[in-house]
Amino acid sequence: MPFFAIPFPAVDPVAIAIGPFAIRWYALAYIVGLLLGWRYCLMLAGRPPGLVRRADIDDFLVWATLGIVLGGRIGYVLFYRPGYYLEHPLEALYVWHGGMSFHGGALGVTIAIALFTWLRTIPIFAFSDIICAAVPIGLLFGRIANFINGELIGRVSDVSWAMVFPGGGLLPRHPSQLYQAFCEGILLFVLLLVAERCGLRRSPGVVTGLFLAGYAVARMSGELFREPDIQFGYFFLGTTMGQLLSIPLLIAGTVLIVWAWRRPAAASVSP
Secondary structure, three states: OOOOEEEEEOOOOOOEEEOOOEEEHEEEEHHHHHOOOOOOOHHHHOOOOOOHHHHHHHHHHHHHHHHHHHHHHHHHHHOOOHHHHHHHHHHHHHHHHHHOOOHHHHHHHHHHHHHHHHHHOOOOOOOHHHHHHHHHHHHHHHHHHHHHHHHEEEEEEOOOOOOOOOOOOOOOEEEEEHEEEEHHHHHHHHHHHHHOOHHHHOOOOHHHHHHHHHHHHHHHHHOOEOOOOOOOOHHHHHHOHHHHHHHHHHHHHHHHHHHHOOOOOOOOOOO
C-alpha cells in the first residue's frame, strides 16, 4: 500500500440550502442531465432522417423523468435492498438520499418509450435511437454525484490516485465513480455521436443497440474497480450484481444491432 493517498474532496452533498429547504447535488445532477439531454434530443430530431418531430421530444420529457425516477428507485429497492425496504417501506421514498438503479431506470424509460410511441404511432426504434444517444449525458452527471456523495466506492488499491473515502475505512480505494463517469458518460457519448455522424440512425435500432451493448461493456468493466454491494458480495467467477444485470443488456443490444442492420434503411422525411 502507498504511504499516502489523495484526500477525498469533502464537498457538501447539499448544493443550496435556504432555511429548511435544501437542494442536493444528487438532485441537481438529475435535473441538469435531463435538461441537457432534452436539448440534445431536440437537436437530433431536427437532423436527417427526420422520423421524429421535435414536439414529440418536448412532450416526452415528463415521461422520461417519471421513467427514470420511478424505475430507478423501484429497481434499486427490488434489485439491491429488498429486505431492508421491506422493513422500512417509507424510506423507499427518500430518493434524495441516493440509491438509484440504472437497470431499473432503463426499464422504466423503456416502458415509457413503448407506451409513448404506441399512443402517438411513432416508429419506436427511430424514437429510442434519439433518446439513447442522450442518456450518457445523464450518466455522466449521475456518476459525478455518486462521487460527491462518497457512495459506490471503489476497491482497495495502491495506485497513486487512490483515495480514502468517508465510510470506506482507512485504506485508499479506486475512485471508481470517476472511472464510470468517463466510460459510461464520455466514451459512450462519443461512440453514439460517431454513430450519428456516420448516419446509422437511417437504420432504426442500430444506435439503440449500440447504447445497450456499449453501456453493458462499460458497466461490466467499471465493476472490476468498484466495491461489490455489501449485501451481495461476489457471485460465481467473481462477478457482481451490476455485471449480472448487464449481461441481458449486452445480449439484447447485440441482437438489436444485427436485426436493425439487416433491415432496409429508412428514407429521410421532412421534420
